[in-house]
Amino acid sequence: xxxxxxxxxxxxxxxxxxxxxxxxxxPYLMWRExxxxxxNDLSKFITGNLYSRTVLTLPERQMAACAMLAALRxxxxxxxxxxxxxxxxxxxxxxxxxxxxxxxYAGMPAVxxxxxxxxxxxxxxxxxxxx
Amino acid sequence: xxxxxxxxxxxxxxxxxxxxxxxxxxPYLMWRExxxxxxNDLSKFITGNLYSRTVLTLPERQMAACAMLAALRxxxxxxxxxxxxxxxxxxxxxxxxxxxxxxxYAGMPAVxxxxxxxxxxxxxxxxxxxx
Amino acid sequence: xxxxxxxxxxxxxxxxxxxxxxxxxxPYLMWRExxxxxxNDLSKFITGNLYSRTVLTLPERQMAACAMLAALRxxxxxxxxxxxxxxxxxxxxxxxxxxxxxxxYAGMPAVxxxxxxxxxxxxxxxxxxxx
Amino acid sequence: xxxxxxxxxxxxxxxxxxxxxxxxxxPYLMWRExxxxxxNDLSKFITGNLYSRTVLTLPERQMAACAMLAALRxxxxxxxxxxxxxxxxxxxxxxxxxxxxxxxYAGMPAVxxxxxxxxxxxxxxxxxxxx
Amino acid sequence: xxxxxxxxxxxxxxxxxxxxxxxxxxPYLMWRExxxxxxNDLSKFITGNLYSRTVLTLPERQMAACAMLAALRxxxxxxxxxxxxxxxxxxxxxxxxxxxxxxxYAGMPAVxxxxxxxxxxxxxxxxxxxx
Amino acid sequence: xxxxxxxxxxxxxxxxxxxxxxxxxxPYLMWRExxxxxxNDLSKFITGNLYSRTVLTLPERQMAACAMLAALRxxxxxxxxxxxxxxxxxxxxxxxxxxxxxxxYAGMPAVxxxxxxxxxxxxxxxxxxxx
Numbered sequence: 001x002x003x004x005x006x007x008x009x010x011x012x013x014x015x016x017x018x019x020x021x022x023x024x025x026x027p028y029l030m031w032r033e034x035x036x037x038x039x040n041d042l043s044k045f046i047t048g049n050l051y052s053r054t055v056l057t058l059p060e061r062q063m064a065a066c067a068m069l070a071a072l073r074x075x076x077x078x079x080x081x082x083x084x085x086x087x088x089x090x091x092x093x094x095x096x097x098x099x100x101x102x103x104x105y106a107g108m109p110a111v112x113x114x115x116x117x118x119x120x121x122x123x124x125x126x127x128x129x130x131x
Numbered sequence: 132x133x134x135x136x137x138x139x140x141x142x143x144x145x146x147x148x149x150x151x152x153x154x155x156x157x158p159y160l161m162w163r164e165x166x167x168x169x170x171n172d173l174s175k176f177i178t179g180n181l182y183s184r185t186v187l188t189l190p191e192r193q194m195a196a197c198a199m200l201a202a203l204r205x206x207x208x209x210x211x212x213x214x215x216x217x218x219x220x221x222x223x224x225x226x227x228x229x230x231x232x233x234x235x236y237a238g239m240p241a242v243x244x245x246x247x248x249x250x251x252x253x254x255x256x257x258x259x260x261x262x
Numbered sequence: 263x264x265x266x267x268x269x270x271x272x273x274x275x276x277x278x279x280x281x282x283x284x285x286x287x288x289p290y291l292m293w294r295e296x297x298x299x300x301x302n303d304l305s306k307f308i309t310g311n312l313y314s315r316t317v318l319t320l321p322e323r324q325m326a327a328c329a330m331l332a333a334l335r336x337x338x339x340x341x342x343x344x345x346x347x348x349x350x351x352x353x354x355x356x357x358x359x360x361x362x363x364x365x366x367y368a369g370m371p372a373v374x375x376x377x378x379x380x381x382x383x384x385x386x387x388x389x390x391x392x393x
Numbered sequence: 394x395x396x397x398x399x400x401x402x403x404x405x406x407x408x409x410x411x412x413x414x415x416x417x418x419x420p421y422l423m424w425r426e427x428x429x430x431x432x433n434d435l436s437k438f439i440t441g442n443l444y445s446r447t448v449l450t451l452p453e454r455q456m457a458a459c460a461m462l463a464a465l466r467x468x469x470x471x472x473x474x475x476x477x478x479x480x481x482x483x484x485x486x487x488x489x490x491x492x493x494x495x496x497x498y499a500g501m502p503a504v505x506x507x508x509x510x511x512x513x514x515x516x517x518x519x520x521x522x523x524x
Numbered sequence: 525x526x527x528x529x530x531x532x533x534x535x536x537x538x539x540x541x542x543x544x545x546x547x548x549x550x551p552y553l554m555w556r557e558x559x560x561x562x563x564n565d566l567s568k569f570i571t572g573n574l575y576s577r578t579v580l581t582l583p584e585r586q587m588a589a590c591a592m593l594a595a596l597r598x599x600x601x602x603x604x605x606x607x608x609x610x611x612x613x614x615x616x617x618x619x620x621x622x623x624x625x626x627x628x629y630a631g632m633p634a635v636x637x638x639x640x641x642x643x644x645x646x647x648x649x650x651x652x653x654x655x
Numbered sequence: 656x657x658x659x660x661x662x663x664x665x666x667x668x669x670x671x672x673x674x675x676x677x678x679x680x681x682p683y684l685m686w687r688e689x690x691x692x693x694x695n696d697l698s699k700f701i702t703g704n705l706y707s708r709t710v711l712t713l714p715e716r717q718m719a720a721c722a723m724l725a726a727l728r729x730x731x732x733x734x735x736x737x738x739x740x741x742x743x744x745x746x747x748x749x750x751x752x753x754x755x756x757x758x759x760y761a762g763m764p765a766v767x768x769x770x771x772x773x774x775x776x777x778x779x780x781x782x783x784x785x786x
Contacts, residue, residue: 098187
C-alpha cells in the first residue's frame with residue numbers, strides 16, 4: 001500500500017476509535033512533541049497497519065485490547081481504549097463481564113482498577129448506570 | 132442455585148472447555164491433591180459460576196482469556212485455554228491476530244511466547260498450519 | 263455449608279477486616295453497581311469462603327496479603343489490606359519489615375510504594391509514628 | 394558490626410535456610426563466577442544484614458518471601474525459598490494455604506505455578522503428600 | 525573499605541545523582557522514618573556500593589536504570605532517576621529514544637507513561653522542549 | 656523512504672544483530688508461518704525503522720534492550736538480545752554489571768534469570784569466563 005493510502009486509513013481508523021466520547025489527549029500528540037517523524041511512523045504502524053486489518057472487527061479488537069489492558073493494570077491506556085470500545089459499538093455489559101473475568105487470570109486488584117476506570121468513562125459519557 | 136445444580140453446570144462447562152484436544156492435567160487435579168474441599172469450591176466458583184454465565188458466549192470468553200494470558204505471559208495457563216478456545220469453536224486466525232495485537236500493549240516477548248504456545252497446541256491437535 | 267451460614271460468615275469476616283480504621287469504599291460496593299448477583303457471589307467466595315478458612319489466622323493471612331500486594335505494586339488494594347491488617351492486630355513493625363524485605367524480590371520501586379501507602383494509612387489512623 | 398561478624402552471621406543464616414533439603418545451586422555461586430567481590434557484598438547485604446534481622450522470625454520471613462515469589466510468578470526463586478521455608482520449620486499446610494490465597498491477588502496462573510513448584514519440592518524431600 | 529569511606533562515597537554519589545534539578549523527597553528520608561539503621565544500610569549498599577562501582581559510568585548506569593524503570597512502568601521511581609540521568613549529563617534525546625524503544629519490549633502503555641514522566645521533569649527543569 | 660530502501664536496511668540491521676554467535680530461530684520465522692504480510696510489516700517496523708535509527712548507536716540500543724528484558728524477566732527474548740549485544744560489540748563486563756544493577760529495580764529473581772541466560776550464551780559462544 002502506498003504512503004498516502006496508509007495515512008488515509010490511519011486517520012479513518014483513528015477517527016472511528018477516538019473521534020468521540022470522553023475528551024482525552026491521544027498519546028500521539030505527546031509522541032509528536034518528542035519526535036515528529038517517529039510519531040507518524042508509530043501511528044501509521046499501530047493504527048494504520050495493525051488496527052486496520054480486518055481479520056478482527058474493530059469491536060472484537062477493542063474487546064481484546066480492553067481485556068489485555070485490564071489484566072496488565074494499565075489504567076491510563078485502558079481509559080483510552082474503553083472509550084474507543086464504546087465508540088465502535090461494544091456492549092458495555094460484555095465489557096464489564098470481561099473485567100470481572102480478569103479475576104481468574106490477574107486477581108482482584110486488576111478487576112477493581114478496570115471497573116473503576118470503566119465506571120468513570122461511562123459517567124463522563126453520560127451512559128451510567130448501564131441499562 | 133442449589134449445590135447439585137452448580138456441580139452439574141461445573142461439569143458441563145468443564146467438559147465443553149477441556150474435554151477434548153490436547154491432553155493435559157487440569158490444575159483441578161493438583162488442587163485436589165492439596166485440599167479436596169477447597170479444590171471443589173474453586174472449581175465450582177470459577178467454572179460453575181463465572182465461566183457458566185451467559186453474558187459472554189464461551190467463544191467470546193475464551194478470546195478474552197487468551198488475550199489476557201498472552202499479555203501476562205502466562206504460557207502454561209495459555210496452553211490450557213488456547214486448546215479450550217479451539218474446543219469451543221474460536222477461529223484460529225482470529226486467535227493468531229489477537230496474539231499479534233499483544234505487541235501494542237505488552238511488547239514482543241509476550242507475542243512470541245503466545246505464538247509459540249499456540250503453534251505447539253495446533254500441532255498437537257493436528258490443525259497446523261492454519262488453513 | 264448452607265447459603266445463610268456463608269452470608270453470615272462473610273459479614274463477620276468482612277467486619278473484622280474492614281469494619282474500622284481508615285474509611286474507604288470497599289470494592290464490593292462498586293461490584294454491586296455493575297452486577298448485584300456476581301458481586302454477592304464474589305464476596306461470598308473470597309471473604310466467606312477463602313478468607314474464613316482457619317488454616318491461617320486472620321493476622322497471618324493479612325501478613326501474606328500485604329506481602330503479595332506490595333510485591334505486585336498494587337497500591338490501592340494494599341491500602342485496603344494494610345488497614346485490615348492493623349484491624350486484626352498485625353504488628354506494624356513487622357509489616358514495615360516485610361515491606362523492606364520486598365527489596366530482595368521485587369526491587370525498590372515496590373518497597374517505596376508500599377512504605378508510602380503504609381505511612382499514609384498509619385497517619386490517617388493516628389498511629390504514626392510507630393511506637 | 395565489623396566485617397568478620399557479618400561474614401559469620403551470613404554463613405549461619407545461609408546454613409539454616411539453604412543447608413539441607415533439596416540440593417540446588419544457590420545463586421551466590423553464579424554471582425561469584427561473574428564478580429567475586431560483588432557476590433560477597435550482595436550475600437552479606439541480603440543474607441547477613443536483611444535476613445538476619447530479628448523483627449521477623451525466620452519462619453515468618455519465609456512465609457512472606459514465599460507469598461511474594463508466588464505472586465510474582467518467580468518459580469526458580471520460589472523453589473529455593475519454599476525449600477528454605479521447610480528447613481526453618483514452616484508448616485506445609487500453611488504454605489499451601491498461602492499459595493491458594495494468591496488467587497485473590499494475582500490470579501490462577503500464579504496459584505498453579507506455585508503449587509506445582511511446592512509439590513515438586515515436597516516430593517524431592519520425601520514429604521509428599523502433606524500429612 | 526571501612527565504614528567512613530563508604531559513608532563518604534554514598535554521600536558523594538547521592539549528591540551527583542540527586543543534588544540538583546527537580547526537588548523531590550528521596551525515598552531515603554521515608555526509610556529513615558521507619559528504621560534509621562536499615563535506611564543507612566540500604567543507602568550504603570545501593571548508593572555507596574552498587575552505584576559507586578566504576579564498571580559503568582554514572583551516565584551509562586542511569587541510561588540502564590531509566591530503561592528498566594520505564595519497562596517496569598515504575599513512574600515515581602522513574603521521575604527520580606530521569607532527573608538524576610539529566611544531572612549526570614545524559615543526552616535527553618537519547619533518553620527519549622530509549623523510551624520509544626520500550627515499545628518493542630513492554631508495549632505502548634509503558635512508552636506513554638515514561639514519556640509523560642520525562643516531559644514533566646524536563647518542564648520542571650526548564651529544559652523543555654528538547655533542543 | 657521507499658519500500659526497497661527499508662527492506663535493505665531491515666536486512667542490514669538484522670544481519671549485524673543476529674547474523675552470528677549463538678544459533679537461534681529468530682521470531683520472524685515463526686511470525687511468517689502465521690502471516691507472511693504481517694511478519695514483514697513487523698520486521699520492517701521494528702528492525703528497519705526503530706532499530707535503524709541512529710540517535711542511539713547499536714551497542715547503546717542493545718545495552719538498553721538487555722536492561723529492559725532482564726527487568727521484565729523475559730528470558731527467551733533476552734537470550735536473543737544478549738547474543739546480539741555481543742555481536743555489535745557490547746562489553747560483556749558492562750552487560751553483567753547491568754544485570755547486577757537489576758537488583759535495585761526488579762529484585763533478585765530478575766538478576767538470577769538474566770545472569771543465567773547470559774552465562775549460557777557466553778558458554779555457547781566460547782567466550783566464558785569473561786576475561
